[in-house]
Amino acid sequence: MSRIILWRHAPTASNEGGVVQGRVDTPLDDAGIARATWAARRIADRYVARDWPELRVYSSPLLRAVQTAQTLTQLLGGSVIVDEAFTQRSYGAWEGLTWDEVRRDWPEQWAQRESGVDPDIPGWDGQEAVGARVLAGLEKIWDDDSPAVVVTHGSPITLGLLAAIGEPASSLALGRVPHAGCASVRKVESGAWHIEAFGIGAD
Numbered sequence: 001m002s003r004i005i006l007w008r009h010a011p012t013a014s015n016e017g018g019v020v021q022g023r024v025d026t027p028l029d030d031a032g033i034a035r036a037t038w039a040a041r042r043i044a045d046r047y048v049a050r051d052w053p054e055l056r057v058y059s060s061p062l063l064r065a066v067q068t069a070q071t072l073t074q075l076l077g078g079s080v081i082v083d084e085a086f087t088q089r090s091y092g093a094w095e096g097l098t099w100d101e102v103r104r105d106w107p108e109q110w111a112q113r114e115s116g117v118d119p120d121i122p123g124w125d126g127q128e129a130v131g132a133r134v135l136a137g138l139e140k141i142w143d144d145d146s147p148a149v150v151v152t153h154g155s156p157i158t159l160g161l162l163a164a165i166g167e168p169a170s171s172l173a174l175g176r177v178p179h180a181g182c183a184s185v186r187k188v189e190s191g192a193w194h195i196e197a198f199g200i201g202a203d
Contacts, residue, residue: 003186003196004138005047005149006157009060009068010036011179018098022091027063033071039180040071042201043149047184048076056148058141060086060156068180069151080151085137088153089130092123116170127159127169134160142187157183164193174198 010032014021028036048055055078059069065088069080094102103110109119118126134156141148152160154176161183162171177183177199184196 001186002142002144002147003047003184004142004147005043005182005184006160006177007039007043007068007072007149007151007182008154008157008177008179009062009065009151010039012064015179018100020091020094020097020099020102021064022088022095023062024095025063028067032064033067035180036068036071037075039068039182039201040075043072043182044075046201047147048072048149052147054078054146056141056143056146057081057151058083058086058137058148059151060088060153062088062153065151065153069149072149072151083137083141083150085133085140086150086152086156089125089127089155089159090123092125093121094124116172127155128163130155131159131163131169135163138164138185138193144187154179161185161193161195161198165195 010028012026012032013029014026055076057069057073057078058081059065061082061084066080073080109121112119118124157177158174159169162169181199182201183198186194188194
């Protein structure tokens with residue numbers, strides 16, 4: 001059975017420190033590489049080694065995603081295909097701040113984000129546009145006979161899957177995939193997308 005695994009990159013030091021990254025190109029440190037390697041083995045054991053005829057691995061162009069993807073190709077072979085469709089959204093004026101600073105200095109906009117609405121801040125990537133971008137990427141790489149792994153970021157996973165199942169981008173139904181966790185999605189005969197699993201493999 002073909003499927004696409006959407007794998008969130010392993011945590012960076014900025015993630016652990018509560019810093020808003022967005023398009024800031026932060027690499028993984030040694031702890032992040034170790035976490036990605038552990039998660040790659042879990043993905044290989046759960047999915048790839050069992051029934052996949054070949055390995056296609058796509059990644060956001062941001063280094064933390066590429067490095068996470070490389071732990072899987074180093075384990076199983078193949079190469080990483082970088083695709084802009086799966087890059088992180090821009091967090092605009094919040095990038096480089098800590099989430100505590102955002103809550104303190106942008107309380108109304110923070111509340112908007114927490115309620116599922118795009119906050120009104122300079123440079124923010126709207127959630128509907130992000131979801132449409134990711135869904136277009138999934139449609140492009142889908143192959144009935146060839147599963148794939150896509151290494152990306154938390155917002156693209158959630159927003160892309162909401163778009164895939166026809167839910168509004170503001171929906172809070174899915175929540176967020178934790179760092180190094182993944183979701184599994186496939187197309188059924190009708191052409192509709194079906195979410196098999198969400199937020200697995202992070203612990």
